[in-house]
Amino acid sequence: MGGEINETLKDKYEKTQKDFEQKIRRHRRSIRYRIVIAIAIIGAIIASAYYNYQKMVYTDTDVLRSMSYPEASNARYIRFGNNVLRYSQDGASAFNISDDMIWNETFEMQNPIVDTCLDYVAIGDYMGTTIYIYNSAGLQGTIDTSTPLKRFCVSGNGNVAVVLEDNEVTWVKLYDVNGTNIASDRTTMSKSGYPVCIDISDDGILLAVSYLFVDSGVLSSSVAFYNFGAVGQNEVDNLVSGYNSSGTVVSYVSFINQDTSFALGDNKFTIFKGADKPESIFETQLEHEICSVFNNEDMIALVYEDEEGDNKYIAEIYDDNGNVVTMQGFDMDYGNICLYKDLMIIYNTDSWLIYNMSQLKKYEGSFDRPAVAVIPESGRTRFLVLYGDGMEEVKLK
Numbered sequence: 001m002g003g004e005i006n007e008t009l010k011d012k013y014e015k016t017q018k019d020f021e022q023k024i025r026r027h028r029r030s031i032r033y034r035i036v037i038a039i040a041i042i043g044a045i046i047a048s049a050y051y052n053y054q055k056m057v058y059t060d061t062d063v064l065r066s067m068s069y070p071e072a073s074n075a076r077y078i079r080f081g082n083n084v085l086r087y088s089q090d091g092a093s094a095f096n097i098s099d100d101m102i103w104n105e106t107f108e109m110q111n112p113i114v115d116t117c118l119d120y121v122a123i124g125d126y127m128g129t130t131i132y133i134y135n136s137a138g139l140q141g142t143i144d145t146s147t148p149l150k151r152f153c154v155s156g157n158g159n160v161a162v163v164l165e166d167n168e169v170t171w172v173k174l175y176d177v178n179g180t181n182i183a184s185d186r187t188t189m190s191k192s193g194y195p196v197c198i199d200i201s202d203d204g205i206l207l208a209v210s211y212l213f214v215d216s217g218v219l220s221s222s223v224a225f226y227n228f229g230a231v232g233q234n235e236v237d238n239l240v241s242g243y244n245s246s247g248t249v250v251s252y253v254s255f256i257n258q259d260t261s262f263a264l265g266d267n268k269f270t271i272f273k274g275a276d277k278p279e280s281i282f283e284t285q286l287e288h289e290i291c292s293v294f295n296n297e298d299m300i301a302l303v304y305e306d307e308e309g310d311n312k313y314i315a316e317i318y319d320d321n322g323n324v325v326t327m328q329g330f331d332m333d334y335g336n337i338c339l340y341k342d343l344m345i346i347y348n349t350d351s352w353l354i355y356n357m358s359q360l361k362k363y364e365g366s367f368d369r370p371a372v373a374v375i376p377e378s379g380r381t382r383f384l385v386l387y388g389d390g391m392e393e394v395k396l397k
Helices: 002-055
Strands: 061-068 076-080 083-088 091-096 101-106 112-117 120-125 130-135 138-144 149-154 160-166 169-175 181-187 194-200 206-215 218-227 239-245 250-257 260-265 268-273 279-285 290-295 299-305 313-319 324-330 336-340 343-347 351-356 361-366 371-376 382-387 390-396
Touching (some): 076 371, 083 382, 101 130, 101 138, 112 149, 120 149, 130 149, 130 160, 149 194, 160 194, 206 250, 218 250, 218 268, 239 268, 250 290, 260 290, 299 336, 313 343, 324 351, 336 371, 343 371
Parallel strands (some): 194 250
Antiparallel strands (some): 061 390, 083 091, 091 101, 130 138, 169 181, 194 206, 206 218, 250 260, 260 268, 268 279, 290 299, 299 313, 351 361, 371 382, 382 390
16 A cells, blocks of 8 residues: 555656656746747847948938137148047147047147057158157157158057158168167168058058069069068068069058058059968959049048049949949049948038948038048947037937
């Protein structure tokens, strides 16, 4: 009798245990279903919002806030990091998008030239001998070149590459943020050519130089890459790769991200890849004379006159692998073009245009007074419009 009772209790226990386990499994399935449904709903909302944004066209702007400050003659603006630099012949100042002054410096320069990378800014006078290096914390270092500088570029760690004139000799030199000369290359037209353009990678390790030289009576170019990290220490003069272009004048070289750079010649456009030893991964012959070139960290825009179509200009936009993203025609006589995320912002002192990469005109409008620069904020509908005497934060509507 006792055995039968024990068996009955055991059966009930096992049945209860199975029921409990089934309830747990059902509960877990229910939770998984709810999570999947919630993710699907959120994904649908995001997709719908993005689709609506892609199709959204704006007709006006709201001024969210405005700031004013003493007008400076020929003041210019450029973005660095999350801040804005305002500079002229008399000095420079940096402020954030809330218009909080970060630092202010006074100097006298005849023709100030500026380069930025991430949080760093380098300021020098064309044919001068001093370069000031700043970041958001203020002055970080000073470079005394002793010989007149023609051009320079700064990296994201404060390293500065310069081209210096010294009579018949031209120098390409690399300095660290403290003004210490890291490397030097003495160039002449008969040796390696004349350095037309330079650019340095964000980490300050790769340096790209475009040299112009004469080959059998024909103007030609070479693009050289120098590596000042561990890889380049094993190479002669840190030279890790180079590409010659016979009959081509390469007037522009630039890094667009850590491992991608490009070279623009009068008849050729080339993209290079590689964080250690850059290699050519795309090259095309140019059918049009390029008026301007603009880029962000993902795309490159080549602008040329539309000689056969209905527009005044065409912007041919490539991704960092050489694929054509879009070809956008427009008629505005532009002062500048900014590529930001999936937007192309075209502006001059009087008006501005915004297109997306699907060739949709998102906005067209005018400024109420001469504008100096338009700087996108985070998102795609807010912008800083900078004037000679102030700044406005505007939102498309």
